[in-house]
Amino acid sequence: MKTFTATASIAFASFAFAISAHAGEVLDRVLATKTLTVATSASFPLASFIDDMGQLDGFDIEVAKGIAKYLGVEAKFVTPGWDIITSGRWEGRWDLAMGQMTPTAPRAKLFDFPAVYIYGNSVAAVHKDSKATKPSDLDGKVVGVSAGSSEESYAKHTLEMYNAPPVKFQFTPKEVRGYESANSAADDLRLGDGVRLDGVLDEELSVKAKIKAGYPFKIIGEPLVSAPAVIAVLHGDKEFSDKVAAAVKSMREDGTLSKLSIKWYGSDQTALK
Known part of the structure; x- marks a missing residue:
């Protein structure tokens, strides 16, 4: 019993030292x-x-x-x-x-x-030629997002904000297409309304910067989510x-x-x- 106690004490001390060291x-x-x-x-x-x-x-x-x-x-x-x-x-x-x-x-x-x-705010954007005027118009459509982003989670109805009320999802897309970056999704949308995508979800300031740079987009409706x-x-x-x-x-x-x-x-x- 003494041997066991001594061994356990040494093991615990070693464990405590390891935690301290890291x-x-x-x-x-x-x-x-x-x-x-x-x-x-x-x-x-x-x-x-x-x-x-x-x-x-x-x-x-x-x-x-x-x-x-x-x-x-x-x-x-x-x-x-x-x-x-x-x-x-x-x-x-x-x-x-x-x-x-x-x-x-x-x-x-x-x-x-x-x-x-x-x-920041997450928003839905469409090609300027789109007839969509609000996020719900993207029901049953194909939307592009950055893979791993909160916008992807929103589109898939899996977004859970930390220490915040449940998120209200405004539409259900037919397909959520993940890209390496939001820029790649935007490049597909700029090809034309419905050519590859019907819309993209991205951060509002980023979308506005793209529009200022000449992307033929428009933001539809109010922000989907506002968050720190x-x-x-x-x-x-x-x-x-x-x-x-x-x-x-x-x-x-x-x-x-x-x-x-x-x-x-x-x-x-x-x-x-």
């Missing part, structure tokens, strides 16, 4: 390498996109750089598919995700959401999560967040209206 694993890695690796998109204007110089730019990119500066490190960007980011299978390849993620109940099982940094957009980190490193939260809080308090939103979107989208 308590700040992500933050330790970031500080040791002087690098914050950020997973984002290369095709999400005006949040994150490739500019004329071949560099990533946009609102999310500048916010991520601000977080890195607060931590005293450099920001490094990687651009995996959004479905890979939201799967949670990061395997240490990046430290946080910047993609104006909608906090949903399923995602909360995988991620911590240390900070809300902007608010969050930074996502994997569960397991509260110290790192707290540092990210503090960085965004600092940018909010000194006006940086608001200024960046006005720079990229023409208005302050960082406060709940």
Whole structure:
């Protein structure tokens, strides 16, 4: 019995040490390498996109750089598919995700959401030649979405907002077609009404940016969903999560967040209206 007790005590101590050793694993890695690796998109204007110089730019990119500066490190960007980011299978390849993620109940099982940094709306858009005037006109139609996005969940009637009332679904499509990015879906819609798609679901600011750039689209009806957009980190490193939260809080308090939103979107989208 004494031997068993001693063995159990050693095992418990080893287990407790292992937990302690990994308590700040992500933050330790970031500080040791002087690098914050950020997973984002290369095709999400005006949040994150490739500019004329071949560099990533946009609102999310500048916010991520601000977080890195607060931590005293450099920001490094990687651009995996959004479905890979939201799967949670990061395997240490990046430290946080910047993609104006909608906090949903399923995602909360995988991620911590240390900070809300902007608010957004999901909308339905159609080709300008479409006769559709409201989301319900997309009943029985083919809609395009970014794979793994909250818009895909909405279209499939599986969207569960985190700590929020149930979502009201305004239409039931015949087919939900997932794309690597919302830009790819938009490229199919711009071919013409009903050629490949009858409509797309995307973030409102992104759709408006496309329309301004010459895409022959129109937004139909009111937003499908209004929600905060969050930074996502994997569960397991509260110290790192707290540092990210503090960085965004600092940018909010000194006006940086608001200024960046006005720079990229023409208005302050960082406060709940």
